[in-house]
């Protein structure tokens with residue numbers, strides 16, 4: 001049982017509230033304060049219409065109730081016209097509204113398909129800006145409304161555990177605190193538009209390899225400390241209306257119909273009152289789905305056509321699914337088989353009612369039912385494009401710079417090298433695919449930036465296509481272009497590949513498959529080295545959904561920029577950073593290892609599976625995920641968690657840490673010591689000096705992004721509540737805060753600690 005921890009708690013309170021004196025930044029979007037201030041209780045909208053929900057429920061027949069709890073086509077479910085209950089319409093998610101897939105997965109070409117393509121979620125995470133989370137969600141909510149969607153299938157918040165996970169680009173961070181802080185704004189941004197967010201994939205869905213079959217075992221401590229806090233924040237602080245189960249198993253039972261995850265933790269402990277839907281095809285058993293918290297079964301009819309309906313699993317616990325009748329969706333686990341089960345055993349009716357109640361709650365909260373009108377939404381507005389630009393500008397991370405950046409606008413000859421410079425990324429990756437209204441590539445962004453003021457020569461250097469290796473002719477062309485230029489901007493890295501509908505082999509940054517390795521594909525190491533040798537004034541820009549192995553040439557590069565997948569305005573944002581119109585302020589949301597083998601999932605864990613058993617895996621890396629491992633086990637990263645450079649310098653000073661009856665208060669000053677205005681992400685880590693269990697060297701427990709003009713000083717106030725100090729005790733089955741001394745570390749990354757204080761509890 002989850003247990004509230006003991007006496008020392010009196011010293012510190014519950015609500016975390018980071019206030020920053022005078023920190024409102026001209027670089028950040030204004031957003032309602034509600035975007036960052038967590039409410040104390042379950043947000044009202046979900047429970048605001050209990051009487052009406054109860055009334056409707058009474059009028060529904062058993063058949064109608066069953067009709068509401070499973071898909072009726074690709075992205076729609078339910079609908080009872082007799083009672084004015086509409087169908088629930090969904091769309092991916094998570095960084096834009098997906099083009100119309102059609103009821104039967106035959107994509108429909110609509111002009112409105114072309115929408116705003118926001119930077120991917122790890123770009124958002126790299127901003128470390130809570131208000132941008134809200135702005136991002138607002139765009140999604142407005143565009144979902146415009147397209148008539150009730151639920152947007154995002155945010156994706158699984159912990160970035162293994163660097164090879166093909167979907168890391170859809171996720172936020174390796175750190176549960178950073179995830180929790182960003183997810184709240186995203187959800188409120190969406191839901192303030194009257195659209196439901198759907199946080200996914202619950203839980204421990206941290207790889208794509210064997211994602212539908214892998215049985216993940218993880219210690220209770222790692223589950224509580226690392227893998228669940230983001231979901232808990234989504235429910236309790238974000239007030240999310242819906243949540244999606246994961247494909248994988250957890251401790252032997254499929255996650256989507258997992259009694260412990262869905263009933264014990266999500267619905268009982270956390271008090272979630274909204275809707276749990278399956279991932280597409282992640283339900284496997286009628287009785288488990290009925291009993292263990294799946295409220296809505298979604299899926300693809302292809303799953304059924306491919307005969308992956310596991311009749312044996314159903315037969316053991318419930319009446320066998322009836323032969324196909326009018327419609328393939330009747331064969332879903334929560335369709336005819338569920339009806340038969342409930343008809344045979346009326347004791348199951350309350351379970352069914354609970355599911356329908358949750359669906360109806362979401363419908364009232366999103367104004368699908370009730371008197372309030374749905375907002376018409378908006379599409380491709382200038383404001384949406386400005387948000388896409390802002391997130392990219394704040395999310396691009398400057399990893400290395402010897403002073404070559406920012407580039408001077410007086411530069412006359414620029415060589416842009418790398419096939420990624422002209423590649424559009426919106427359409428790739430899997431279910432996150434989008435059709436962008438437009439997409440500014442890096443090359444286009446540089447042209448926009450410079451107009452005709454400089455000559456830009458472009459050489460692709462490699463081909464993005466399956467099986468391509470280094471091509472001497474393309475390298476020779478790139479070297480010639482580099483030699484003839486004053487400055488080289490190399491734009492390479494990863495890509496969404498290949499054709500995800502084939503889902504056949506290892507690719508990069510794509511759903512249903514993990515990456516084969518961290519190497520730059522298509523012989524890029526050779527190309528970068530050749531270009532660097534031809535012209536040392538080379539700036540390297542990488543695109544992609546996570547770290548790449550740059551060890552072959554990073555020592556020789558003058559500057560390195562991580563641009564992720566920066567969305568429809570990405571090329572402009574990149575040019576603004578490279579030429580200093582915008583001072584970079586992005587920080588890494590996960591550690592970049594020197595070598596893949598250095599990462600804890602590889603070193604301590606069993607990724608991608610238990611040796612000898614491809615369908616099982618125990619997270620032996622336990623709580624030692626990301627920097628918790630690198631910093632505790634003294635393994636040097638290539639670039640540390642939280643790292644990101646600026647064109648100015650920041651001085652940290654005057655730290656005081658004051659314990660209080662509710663929370664400890666941390667005060668410090670930060671001064672911009674350089675010549676350029678810019679923003680710094682001040683990170684607060686806590687280190688437990690002595691504990692009954694082994695604890696990480698440091699854990700992120702606060703941060704604030706502060707904008708400063710040259711010479712300006714601001715005082716920041718951050719607070720630490722009890723959650724900042726406690727750990728999960730497996731013996732006591734609860735959170736424990738041990739009295740004693742805790743170091744309070746303030747820094748610019750997990751490896752760049754500038755001030756150290758302490759507090760004794």
Ligand code: BGC
Nearest residue numbers: 092093153200279280431511
């Ligand atoms: C993905 C989900 C997505 C769903 C619908 C699944 O394959 O895992 O994230 O929302 O498809 O497209």
